[in-house]
Amino acid sequence: MTSGDLPTSSAESGDGLASSVDGSLRASLRRSEHIEADLEIHPERYRMLTGDRPTGKLHLGHYFGSLSNRVRLQNLGLDSWVLIADYQVIYDRDGVGDLKANVYSAIADYLAAGIDPARSTIFAHSAVASLNQLLLPFLSLVTDSELRRNPTVKDELANSDRPMSGLMLTFPVHQAADIMFCKANVVPVGKDQLPHLELTRLIAKRFDERYGRANPDQQVFPLADALLSPAPNILGLDGTKMSKSRGNVIEIGMSAEQTAKLIKKAKTDSDRHISYDPENRPEVSNLLLLAALATGGDPARIADEIGDGGGGGLKKLVTEAINEHLAPVRARRTELMADPGYLEQVLHAGNEKATQVADQTLSEVRKAMQMDY
Structure with missing residues (x-):
């Protein structure tokens, strides 16, 4: 079962926005259930992308909420890609803090938790130029109002006491590029992250419609599906949101x-x-x-x-x-x-593999856009 074998997501008709949201959620849940059922039978059909923003040390919320599931999916045999989203550190702040230390600390956490660099590709945003170059054509496929309707962007607009950066406004498209550069077809997310994935699917559809790839067998990008594995809702030790x-x-x-x-x-x-x-x-x-x-x-x-x-x-x-x-x-x-050289080796190897894949995807995009001069 590939992404194309699953029910396509759409807003179901009904009484207003709530009905549309509920319909979209139900469709996503159905697709997720189909995928979970197929993972143990045909793991080779799936490429998974997930990742973290390296703003600090990883904690039990990360460990039980996402790392354990990544290890599970990797061990099932999925082609697993783990993104260290270092560019996303600067979309809502003035500096990067102890970025390098946080990146290598995260890699140590990944490996110690059971992520195997022989089966999972660990890479950093900023090291993959072709991935970031995909932002330009992708940005042409969305409107300003669509970006501002994204829940994370809306929250930033409503609750921040500082002007929103251009990177913050466009970060949903950056996330789409993260998923689409390696043609991931499953993304483990929570229900609150579904709007991000819906925008990714929208960009994939619009790209193929605009650049003459309407035939599903010739599409440049698969339509990524949410893998809605239940994540435990872990609070901080004071009973409030873990932070x-x-x-x-x-x-x-x-x-x-x-x-x-x-x-x-x-x-x-x-x-x-x-x-x-x-x-x-x-x-x-x-x-x-x-x-x-x-x-x-x-x-x-x-x-x-x-x-x-x-x-x-x-x-x-x-x-x-x-x-x-x-x-x-x-x-x-x-x-x-105690072996920073090995951590660096793991990251460099992942960056190299991600760059090769991103270069190939960018080449396909340029060809579809008739920019392969």
């Missing part, structure tokens, strides 16, 4: 002692009887979820085991579970960070 700036995260590379200190200060509540109730007891339930993710258990059953052990018993169990789960990851990460 390094709030100091409520456990970084993958932290020591067992640092992890224990942070969990000891985690927010719970006054009820000594531990129960899993995400709606009414979000802080306690979040710690139970972390323990479940680390042990492969069920948060409600873990709560029953703790019983009247209170916040102290809960935190002790969570600390032991996380430190035990991450011990081999952290040991491997320490080895990798």
Whole structure:
């Protein structure tokens, strides 16, 4: 099953925008379910792209929310591409911070978590010139109003106290170039990221319509599909959104002692009887979820085991579970960070492979546009 074998996404007719959004979501869910069912049978049919913005150290939200799934998909046999989106660091800020350190730290986290550079291509945005050159023709295929309707762009316009940069405005197209340069046909995303993927599909369709590739067998770009694998909703240790700036995260590379200190200060509540109730007891339930993710258990059953052990018993169990789960990851990460030459070698090899693929795609685009002089 290729992307073309799946139901095409479209806004279903109904009563207004809500109906259209619901219809699009249902179609995406159906396609995602078809793909998941096919992955174990025909993994060779899929190329996956995913990635991170290297603004800081990766933490448990990244580990359980995305890295574990990437390793799963890689091990199933998908052609996996992992993007370090370094250009996206500057779309909403004045500088890059410790960018180089963050990039190599991310690579160490990837490899320690189980991403294998022999089966997954790890590369950086800024190193692949042909990828970024695709922005020019792609920008001609979208309107200013379409960009401003993108949820991330709308949020920036509504909540930022500074003028929006041109890079911020066009970053949805940059994301499309990330996906399309290597002709990825599956992208693991959450429901909130579906508008980005819909714009990518729109650009692919418009390119082929505009440049005479209406025949599906001759299309330059496949229509990428969302892989809506359920990601756990992990909060920070204070019960709010997980964010390094709030100091409520456990970084993958932290020591067992640092992890224990942070969990000891985690927010719970006054009820000594531990129960899993995400709606009414979000802080306690979040710690139970972390323990479940680390042990492969069920948060409600873990709560029953703790019983009247209170916040102290809960935190002790969570600390032991996380430190035990991450011990081999952290040991491997320490080895990798001690060998920066190897990390550089992995990135350079990935950049070289990505450049070769991007050059070929750009050549096809130029030919379709009659610019292959």
